[in-house]
Amino acid sequence: MSGYAATLAAAGPVIPNFGAHSSKCVVENRFFCGDWVSRNWDSVLWPALRQHVMLTAIAVGIGFLISIALALAAHRYGWLERPTLLVTTILYTIPSLALFELLVAPVGANIYAAEIALVSYTLLILFRNILTGLREVPDEVLDAAEGMGMTRGQALLRVELPLALPAIVAGLRIAVVTIIALATIVYTIYDKGLGVPIHTALGEGPFKTELLVAGGLTVLLALVADGLLVLLQRVLTPWTRARAT
């Protein structure tokens, strides 16, 4: 950290390569240049933000579908839990930069490689949380559901999944924040997302304004997404806030 700051100081004024219209603020690489942000919002920042949202949404969406299928299978057939955990844990622990590069050879440097890598990092988190949620449904509740004549499918849809929702949403929150952070290195193989302006800014010595705004947008995106999921949970699980009056 301090070494990094020293480099910054030693670098002195640099002239970022952003065309002839660079303002004095940009030329002196001050902490934050509002004019640069407004000039580059439409062409650089906003597209990168949108791409970042898409990268995350696709990864978490696909990861969720795979995880819920795996969790339902492991819920029904308990022996599936161990092998699934083993595989998803291995995927989760592969260094992300390495995984991106590994996928380029078979898949190519494209969105597929990016999403395959991102999805693989959601599986462990989502699978564990969904399975935990399903397993935490009280036995007597399941017994009552069966005793009143529900089929397995009815019990799953009407009782088990709704009761697992708090744990499922908790898993989604971790997965979304993790993928938003991780997607900033997608640029290494695929030229999209907030990782692109961050990388550019670093290459410029670094260019403080761009680094700050692109990094800040990543953090903001994570906070907003997390907040939306909290809101979603409040809407979907009103019973969790019901207390004796």
Added chain:
Amino acid sequence: MKTADTAHNEGSSAFAKAAEQESRAAELELQGVSKRYPGQREPAIADLSFTVPAGEVCVLVGPSGSGKTTAMRLINRMISISGGDILLGGHSVLQRDARELRREIGYVIQQIGLFPHQTVGENIATVPGLLGWSKERTAARVKELLELIDLDPQGWAGRYPAQLSGGQRQRVGVARALAADPPLMLMDEPFGAIDPINRMRLQDEFLALQEKVRKTVVFVTHDIDEAIKMGDRIAILREGGHLAQYDTPREILTHPADDFVAEFVGADRGIKRLSLTTLGELKLAEPNGLQPGALRAPAQTSVRDALSMILTANGEPLAVVDGDDRVQGLLTLSHFEQLLSEEASANGRAPGNGAADAGAPGDGATAREVS
């Protein structure tokens, strides 16, 4: 036939406000039912046979390991039967689709198992929902049942189980089981997790409710006092799922079939028997020379409780009053001698040996062995 419940009809019972609903009940017959788990030498249930007439409460009671809950769960096929047959309304439950069968049988368990994510109204509407009732019919039935258990539909239908007291949850559990008007109710220690005072209230409420709906009920408990109070008939099971005796509470207390039953009902069965009779059923003495401030008790009080009151007051006589607090007669300790001699002559036995012979097997000519 039912003597115990007359003592519990009075009072502001929540269940007693039962709507005048038409109600179904069916006879239940177990025919040589057995349950064997693979890999176990002893059966969990061995050759269990008894019949519960339509509209009666049969209590399955016994020590742990006697298979009473297993026996109950065989009836709605939560556990599969190994041998024998179970007839509900004359039809074998084995011929039925298990899900359809269960939707026709009310199911109440000790932990209640209300769905925490559904409101009280949604919980009660579970089986109507599975049966595909219309919205209007379901809503009307939910309202009717909430009134039946004394919860105002306006204020309570939209609440979640977490917002109810233990007693309210249990009542909602019973309402949910009654929702589709099942001909048979299975109740597994339904009041087991409730504190003693509320348990007594819930028992009384359920008996008053049962007066109205007259369901066939199979009620599992490990508590012989609860069995005596709730049951029209009691099936006492012993370890290994053998039926030790199947009879009315009075018969079981008067003529236990064997040592096991005598020990299980307790050495105080003579006193327990007094709980089956109310003061109103006794011939009382004229209330001459009644002191103001004497002990008073309503006619619905059980003789057992009355005896306890008299003993607590060092043998003072007890004034029995009717609903308007008018004295109907006096109960004194000397009545109990008379009571015993009457019982004894009815049973062909000498008075005064009640507790002493508790351990004697096969006592009395009328003691019966149930196979």
